[in-house]
Amino acid sequence: MFSLQPRSAASPLWSWASPLLALALTALISGAIFAFMGRPPVLTVTTFLISPLLATGGLEALAVKAAPLIMMGVGLSLAYRANVWNIGTEGQFILGAIAAGTTALLLPDAPGTVLFPLLIVMGVVGGAGYALIVAWLRTRFNANEILTSLMLAYIAQYLLVFLVTGPLRDPDGFGFPQTALFADAASGPRLIEGSNLHLGIVLAPLVALVAWIVLGRTTLGFQLRVLGQAPRAAKFAGFSEDRLVWTAMAISGGLAGLAGMFEVTGTQGQLSTNISPGYGFTAIIVGFLGRLSPAGVVPAGLLLALTYLGGDAAQINLGLSNAITGIFQGILLFCLLGSDVLILHKLTWRRRAKVAAT
Amino acid sequence: MQRRSFGRLAGAAAALGAMPAAVRQASAAEPLKVGFVYLGPVGDFGWTFQHDTARKEAVAKFGDAIKTTYVESVPEGPDSEKVMADLANSGHRLIFTTSFGYMNYTLKVAQRFPKVFFEHATGYKRAANVSTYNIRFYQARYVQGVIAGKLSKTGVAGYVGSLPVPEVVQGMNAFLLGMQSINPKARLKFIMVNSWYDPPKEGDAAKALIDQGCDIITQHTDSPAPLQAAAGRGIKGFGQSTDMVKFAETAQLTASVDLWGPYYIRRIADVMAGTWKSTDTWGGFDSGLLGMSPFTNMPADVAALATATMADIKSGKNKVFVGPLVDQAGASKLAAGAVMDDGALSGMQWLVKGIEGKLS
Numbered sequence: 001m002f003s004l005q006p007r008s009a010a011s012p013l014w015s016w017a018s019p020l021l022a023l024a025l026t027a028l029i030s031g032a033i034f035a036f037m038g039r040p041p042v043l044t045v046t047t048f049l050i051s052p053l054l055a056t057g058g059l060e061a062l063a064v065k066a067a068p069l070i071m072m073g074v075g076l077s078l079a080y081r082a083n084v085w086n087i088g089t090e091g092q093f094i095l096g097a098i099a100a101g102t103t104a105l106l107l108p109d110a111p112g113t114v115l116f117p118l119l120i121v122m123g124v125v126g127g128a129g130y131a132l133i134v135a136w137l138r139t140r141f142n143a144n145e146i147l148t149s150l151m152l153a154y155i156a157q158y159l160l161v162f163l164v165t166g167p168l169r170d171p172d173g174f175g176f177p178q179t180a181l182f183a184d185a186a187s188g189p190r191l192i193e194g195s196n197l198h199l200g201i202v203l204a205p206l207v208a209l210v211a212w213i214v215l216g217r218t219t220l221g222f223q224l225r226v227l228g229q230a231p232r233a234a235k236f237a238g239f240s241e242d243r244l245v246w247t248a249m250a251i252s253g254g255l256a257g258l259a260g261m262f263e264v265t266g267t268q269g270q271l272s273t274n275i276s277p278g279y280g281f282t283a284i285i286v287g288f289l290g291r292l293s294p295a296g297v298v299p300a301g302l303l304l305a306l307t308y309l310g311g312d313a314a315q316i317n318l319g320l321s322n323a324i325t326g327i328f329q330g331i332l333l334f335c336l337l338g339s340d341v342l343i344l345h346k347l348t349w350r351r352r353a354k355v356a357a358t
Numbered sequence: 359m360q361r362r363s364f365g366r367l368a369g370a371a372a373a374l375g376a377m378p379a380a381v382r383q384a385s386a387a388e389p390l391k392v393g394f395v396y397l398g399p400v401g402d403f404g405w406t407f408q409h410d411t412a413r414k415e416a417v418a419k420f421g422d423a424i425k426t427t428y429v430e431s432v433p434e435g436p437d438s439e440k441v442m443a444d445l446a447n448s449g450h451r452l453i454f455t456t457s458f459g460y461m462n463y464t465l466k467v468a469q470r471f472p473k474v475f476f477e478h479a480t481g482y483k484r485a486a487n488v489s490t491y492n493i494r495f496y497q498a499r500y501v502q503g504v505i506a507g508k509l510s511k512t513g514v515a516g517y518v519g520s521l522p523v524p525e526v527v528q529g530m531n532a533f534l535l536g537m538q539s540i541n542p543k544a545r546l547k548f549i550m551v552n553s554w555y556d557p558p559k560e561g562d563a564a565k566a567l568i569d570q571g572c573d574i575i576t577q578h579t580d581s582p583a584p585l586q587a588a589a590g591r592g593i594k595g596f597g598q599s600t601d602m603v604k605f606a607e608t609a610q611l612t613a614s615v616d617l618w619g620p621y622y623i624r625r626i627a628d629v630m631a632g633t634w635k636s637t638d639t640w641g642g643f644d645s646g647l648l649g650m651s652p653f654t655n656m657p658a659d660v661a662a663l664a665t666a667t668m669a670d671i672k673s674g675k676n677k678v679f680v681g682p683l684v685d686q687a688g689a690s691k692l693a694a695g696a697v698m699d700d701g702a703l704s705g706m707q708w709l710v711k712g713i714e715g716k717l718s
Contacts, residue, residue, distance in 0.1 A: 056443075057443055061440045161552050174707070176458060176459075267435075274434060309440075313444070315430065
């Protein structure tokens with residue numbers, strides 16, 4: 001008979017093995033589902049998880065999708081470590097995109113060397129500024145940031161719709177809800193000419209590296225971790241909770257804004273009503289899958305990006321429904337939460353009296 | 359922008375006649391792979407459902423000579439570019455991209471795959487391997503307006519709009535022109551919900567319009583919610599894209615029905631025969647791309663008038679946008695007796711007198 005025994009301390013082994021176990025379980029369960037649907041399970045799972053990587057341009061597409069997820073996941077891992085539950089990265093992503101996009105539209109003739117750095121600054125300022133509303137509401141009124149940041153995400157979406165159907169709409173666009181295309185100078189340098197590989201793809205892992213150093217090796221990182229694990233201890237140590245909330249929101253919001261800026265300038269070239277396929281919310285999964293560690297967020301971001309691509313591949317190659325992406329992400333989260341039990345508990349085999357042996 | 363008329367569809371009959379030979383030829387070799395990029399899930403009704411119905415018609419027509427693939431719920435962003443490239447890379451030689459927002463991405467991918475033929479629905483940018491195609495939805499709107507003119511007691515109709523794009527503007531104008539052909543004092547109120555599919559907002563918009571005195575509702579959005587809202591208040595409405603009568607048996611008067619099948623079959627045949635060319639197609643009742651579901655919940659004389667109006671538009675006797683046309687401010691937009699050309703029509707951004715509210 002199996003039983004779960006509490007551990008005396010969290011298991012460092014399982015905190016890293018749990019995501020891998022979850023991934024293996026997800027492959028098994030989804031394979032079983034495919035088998036029930038009358039599909040070859042192994043072929044289907046490999047089509048979903050491996051074929052996108054082998055396809056022409058597959059790695060490029062993976063990088064383009066993973067970059068915003070990693071940037072936002074890194075910011076969230078810092079904030080969540082400090083018990084600052086920023087759920088509204090989607091909104092901060094959009095505000096970063098709006099700030100950068102509006103600047104690009106207002107300065108169509110600026111040279112790229114000036115314009116592009118300015119757009120980066122505007123993206124960060126837009127995202128961080130929007131996140132600081134949440135910080136202010138929490139520190140001034142003690143308003144729960146989970147609610148306020150989530151609600152502000154919807155406001156951001158409506159603001160975007162208002163702008164692209166109103167003041168920012170392309171006057172030559174026949175009333176369609178999108179702005180004019182940005183000038184070429186706004187799209188920034190490319191890793192490979194003609195590809196979608198924008199600067200953000202290089203920056204995303206760098207951001208993760210810097211955040212890893214900040215969290216592990218600096219006083220700020222220490223303060224954030226203490227605030228998350230032992231708020232009272234943080235208070236006794238004289239850390240200002242308010243200042244840390246402002247900092248955590250500014251960092252996670254700023255990185256979300258940066259991701260939004262790169263998304264609209266690097267891959268879309270204009271603002272429209274749908275600039276994000278839910279990156280901000282997916283980044284929350286990325287953060288947790290990456291163990292709220294900037295180093296873990298990188299593989300987690302790549303994996304979640306892969307599930308988006310796998311959904312397309314399964315549709316094109318196997319004729320499966322688009323719902324497969326959501327199902328796969330859902331099973332993955334479910335298995336991860338289940339596997340996380342092993343971090344604080346261990347599974348033991350306990351002999352019982354023969355009464356139960358039937 | 360010069361829209362080519364659909365008179366060429368007469369030629370489609372010839373193409374269909376020539377088809378069996380082409381089919382035999384093709385089935386001897388590899389089947390032609392045809393890709394479809396859809397905006398929404400296929401579902402049971404609406405825009406994407408109609409495109410998928412047409413895809414199935416093409417499959418039924420060509421059998422093993424073609425192999426179709428569709429990708430649904432593709433956002434109108436960079437993701438669509440990747441999906442199109444994936445389709446091209448996996449051997450699809452003809453790709454239909456079925457929403458306006460795919461326009462720039464279609465052109466971008468088409469440039470990278472010059473040997474693949476692309477067909478972009480409702481757009482206005484073309485290339486050597488990119489055609490555009492669309493339906494003259496406004497023709498059915500005019501017929502709806504005639505029915506509304508007969509049935510409305512308050513003389514005020516409500517229009518649940520999506521976005522103020524030319525297609526929707528044409529629809530609103532055509533609806534009111536049809537209504538005013540019966541009741542010159544008729545007026546139209548509208549609400550834009552800034553989405554093509556958002557059932558709660560669509561339903562709320564319909565209710566708000568009813569509260570403002572509209573006693574007939576039409577919609578340019580994809581869900582049956584406005585029709586159901588109308589049914590809930592005991593008034594009548596019109597279905598969109600698909601016959602929606604099963605959602606509102608006592609309320610739907612008729613529905614405009616998108617019939618992309620003839621076009622898809624013709625273009626696939628063109629690729630098989632090696633005669634595919636970049637074209638711009640804008641078809642109405644006469645081309646078989648636009649239909650109306652049965653006229654229900656109305657007196658026989660109204661149904662007869664609607665049928666006659668439809669026949670007049672189909673034969674070209676009624677051109678719908680015929681002068682004199684006057685905009686909201688009273689300025690003349692088209693002289694008496696003149697017919698609006700397709701260029702002016704496809705960029706339409708003004709409202710006829712009698713429509714209340716501003717475009718943006």
